[in-house]
Amino acid sequence: MCVDISYTIMNCRSEVLEVSVEGRQVDEAMLAVLHTILLHRSTGKFHYKKEGTYSIGTVGTQDVDCDFIDFTFVRVSSDELDRVIRKAVAEFKDALGNSGSDGMGQISLEFYQKKKSRWPFSDECIPWEVWSIKVNVVNLANEQERQICREKVGEKLGEKVINIVEVINRHDYLPKMPTQSEVDNVFDTSLKDVQPYLYKITYQITDSLGTSVSTTMRRLIKDTLAL
Amino acid sequence: MDSDLSPQDKKDLDKFIKFFALKTVQVIVQARLGEKISTCSSSSPTGSDWFNLAIKDIPEVTHEAKKALAGQLPGIGRSMCVEISLKTSEGDSMELETWCLEMNEKCDKDIKVSYTVYNRLSLLLKSLLAITRVTPAYKLSRKQGHDYVILYRIYFGDVQLTGLGEGFQTVRVGIVGTPIGTITLSCAYRTNLALMSSRQFERTGPIMGIIIDHFVERPFTNMAHMHPCSYRAPGEDEGGTYAGIEDSQEVCTTSFSTSPPSQLLGIICTCLQKCVCCFDLTEVAKYVSLPNQMVVPGKEGGVPQMPAQPTHGTAAEHGRIPSCPTGQSPQPAPPTSCSSKVKTVSPSDALETTFTRKVGAFVNKPTTQATTTSLDLPFAAFAPRAYDLQENDPMVHPPPSPAPSSPLQGSLHSNTSSHSGGQPQDDFVMVDFKPAFSKDDLLPMDLGTFYREFQNPPQLASLSIDVSAQSMAEDLDSLPEKLAIYEKNIDEFDAFVDTLQ
Numbered sequence: 001m002c003v004d005i006s007y008t009i010m011n012c013r014s015e016v017l018e019v020s021v022e023g024r025q026v027d028e029a030m031l032a033v034l035h036t037i038l039l040h041r042s043t044g045k046f047h048y049k050k051e052g053t054y055s056i057g058t059v060g061t062q063d064v065d066c067d068f069i070d071f072t073f074v075r076v077s078s079d080e081l082d083r084v085i086r087k088a089v090a091e092f093k094d095a096l097g098n099s100g101s102d103g104m105g106q107i108s109l110e111f112y113q114k115k116k117s118r119w120p121f122s123d124e125c126i127p128w129e130v131w132s133i134k135v136n137v138v139n140l141a142n143e144q145e146r147q148i149c150r151e152k153v154g155e156k157l158g159e160k161v162i163n164i165v166e167v168i169n170r171h172d173y174l175p176k177m178p179t180q181s182e183v184d185n186v187f188d189t190s191l192k193d194v195q196p197y198l199y200k201i202t203y204q205i206t207d208s209l210g211t212s213v214s215t216t217m218r219r220l221i222k223d224t225l226a227l
Numbered sequence: 228m229d230s231d232l233s234p235q236d237k238k239d240l241d242k243f244i245k246f247f248a249l250k251t252v253q254v255i256v257q258a259r260l261g262e263k264i265s266t267c268s269s270s271s272p273t274g275s276d277w278f279n280l281a282i283k284d285i286p287e288v289t290h291e292a293k294k295a296l297a298g299q300l301p302g303i304g305r306s307m308c309v310e311i312s313l314k315t316s317e318g319d320s321m322e323l324e325t326w327c328l329e330m331n332e333k334c335d336k337d338i339k340v341s342y343t344v345y346n347r348l349s350l351l352l353k354s355l356l357a358i359t360r361v362t363p364a365y366k367l368s369r370k371q372g373h374d375y376v377i378l379y380r381i382y383f384g385d386v387q388l389t390g391l392g393e394g395f396q397t398v399r400v401g402i403v404g405t406p407i408g409t410i411t412l413s414c415a416y417r418t419n420l421a422l423m424s425s426r427q428f429e430r431t432g433p434i435m436g437i438i439i440d441h442f443v444e445r446p447f448t449n450m451a452h453m454h455p456c457s458y459r460a461p462g463e464d465e466g467g468t469y470a471g472i473e474d475s476q477e478v479c480t481t482s483f484s485t486s487p488p489s490q491l492l493g494i495i496c497t498c499l500q501k502c503v504c505c506f507d508l509t510e511v512a513k514y515v516s517l518p519n520q521m522v523v524p525g526k527e528g529g530v531p532q533m534p535a536q537p538t539h540g541t542a543a544e545h546g547r548i549p550s551c552p553t554g555q556s557p558q559p560a561p562p563t564s565c566s567s568k569v570k571t572v573s574p575s576d577a578l579e580t581t582f583t584r585k586v587g588a589f590v591n592k593p594t595t596q597a598t599t600t601s602l603d604l605p606f607a608a609f610a611p612r613a614y615d616l617q618e619n620d621p622m623v624h625p626p627p628s629p630a631p632s633s634p635l636q637g638s639l640h641s642n643t644s645s646h647s648g649g650q651p652q653d654d655f656v657m658v659d660f661k662p663a664f665s666k667d668d669l670l671p672m673d674l675g676t677f678y679r680e681f682q683n684p685p686q687l688a689s690l691s692i693d694v695s696a697q698s699m700a701e702d703l704d705s706l707p708e709k710l711a712i713y714e715k716n717i718d719e720f721d722a723f724v725d726t727l728q
Contacts, residue, residue, distance in 0.1 A: 060281040062265035169401030
């Protein structure tokens with residue numbers, strides 16, 4: 001049974017989604033959820049002009065059919081962003097496979113703002129929204145079960161998309177639109193075509209006892225906490 | 228309410244709502260075209276991409292949406308709805324979902340129109356993009372083609388959900404508060420997908436095709452509250468304009484300002500007036516890639532049940548009748564509906580399909596006169612004709628002539644043609660149903676008899692071994708040789724097995 005949880009701690013909104021998938025469905029399920037979130041948390045590129053005005057580029061979208069799940073999701077038309085997300089999901093899946101656990105793990109997508117600190121302190125990253133996707137990998141015995149799983153996981157992902165949309169449309173806290181000097185504290189401006197809010201993807205693998213064996217923190221964006 | 232809003236804000240808000248409604252229709256209809264949608268991101272604003280989203284405008288869809296709106300805007304008590312239906316090749320149709328853009332009275336007077344409302348509407352469109360791929364109609368629309376097509380209808384006024392059947396579900400896409408009310412976008416979708424009979428849909432209105440089909444005749448012309456739409460056939464050019472934007476194009480060049488210290492942001496919208504756009508109708512085919520509508524039997528083997536088909540169902544399906552006359556007077560007071568069929572169909576392709584009813588093998592046929600001509604039975608030459616119990620069979624009525632006016636119409640009505648000889652119109656449907664191995668009243672052969680009779684069929688000659696030619700001893704003698712050959716080629720066999728794994 002999958003129970004999705006939503007809570008707020010210190011003005012950071014946290015959403016937890018749970019999915020149970022077969023091994024070969026992990027990639028697509030994670031991509032579907034992460035891309036759906038990023039679709040809503042990406043804007044067009046900002047172009048600042050004189051007099052404190054700026055214009056916003058256009059975000060394109062494209063449908064992605066899953067091969068192992070009866071599901072189609074929409075992602076932002078940005079190959080760069082897609083590569084970054086796919087890389088993160090692939091690492092998560094490898095970690096799941098190599099951990100020797102029962103196939104349980106969690107991948108988190110965290111949106112944060114940077115707060116400049118004076119020297120010698122490094123910039124502070126303040127999360128304002130965290131999406132955690134708990135994954136439970138199941139093993140199936142035969143093709144019939146796999147076929148049923150294709151459809152069931154497709155339905156479940158549909159429910160997750162509805163949950164995500166519901167949270168997004170509560171119109172809770174969003175960072176204020178920044179000035180030109182502060183845009184890199186709010187948005188990831190490294191991509192050529194779109195501009196998502198600053199985010200990081202991390203994952204944890206859980207062993208059979210339910211404890212976190214390794215907290216493998218992988219920062220996949222260029223702006224890190226390094227001094 | 229409105230008095231608190233500045234004239235510029237009011238003007239902006241009306242424009243946002245108008246274009247949001249148009250883009251909503253585009254997203255929904257394009258999501259039901261049956262193909263994957265892809266648009267490109269652009270780092271530079273183009274000025275025509277409302278809400279900073281690349282959503283193409285199918286001109287005909289925009290045209291129909293504007294016709295439905297008839298110069299009004301969605302507001303309190305005035306909802307804009309997009310109804311998605313499925314129509315089978317047999318003429319049955321079924322409402323699948325209804326998307327509703329509504330406004331309630333809850334106002335958010337403090338919200339910034341020019342920034343917050345605009346961005347939230349953009350977010351809502353993204354949510355719509357995501358949700359349109361999740362409802363059950365999406366999968367159906369991706370598989371549309373030979374057996375059914377997906378149609379749409381836009382109407383303005385009161386929301387009508389009765390056609391969705393019992394137990395329909397509702398999903399809310401999102402809400403956006405504005406100073407004049409809260410915009411809500413939701414979808415009600417059918418959960419019971421059992422196809423209803425066409426009779427129940429004689430009272431429903433015409434529906435618009437997702438793909439352009441300008442030749443579809445309105446099958447339901449006696450609807451008091453529905454109004455036919457005028458169409459332009461492809462190539463027909465009334466001044467060359469079938470513009471998604473009628474006489475003025477409003478281009479939103481959005482600039483946002485960062486204004487410290489209050490961080491107030493405003494939009495400077497530049498509207499370009501009087502830009503007349505000419506669209507070639509054939510351009511719309513770019514958005515269309517569905518196969519032709521072919522009437523093929525939806526079932527394999529046996530004889531599908533054929534309810535009594537109104538002939539207009541067939542004609543509407545293949546659009547051999549020219550389009551509705553143009554220049555019809557606009558619709559009266561709401562609910563205003565605008566229906567159009569949007570599909571390119573090659574009529575010749577549609578007519579080439581011949582539906583041949585086939586009965587299963589071994590089904591005994593009745594008399595030659597009654598059945599072999601009207602029912603087109605295969606293996607008719609092999610059927611025993613010893614009996615003529617036609618008069619005892621209430622289900623068999625010989626047709627006057629087997630030749631239909633068109634292959635399509637004849638095939639679809641091969642069952643009902645037998646009733647055309649003056650049978651009174653009843654509420655029940657006479658179906659000559661002959662599944663394979665069914666009991667046939669005309670011949671005294673039931674399943675048990677058949678089974679006993681054919682329980683021990685003779686062995687096929689090709690499988691029999693001529694015993695005199697080879698003895699057991701000879702077989703045994705040749706075995707070592709054969710084994711030696713197989714052992715020599717064992718690598719080949721292993722390689723073959725590996726390829727199978």
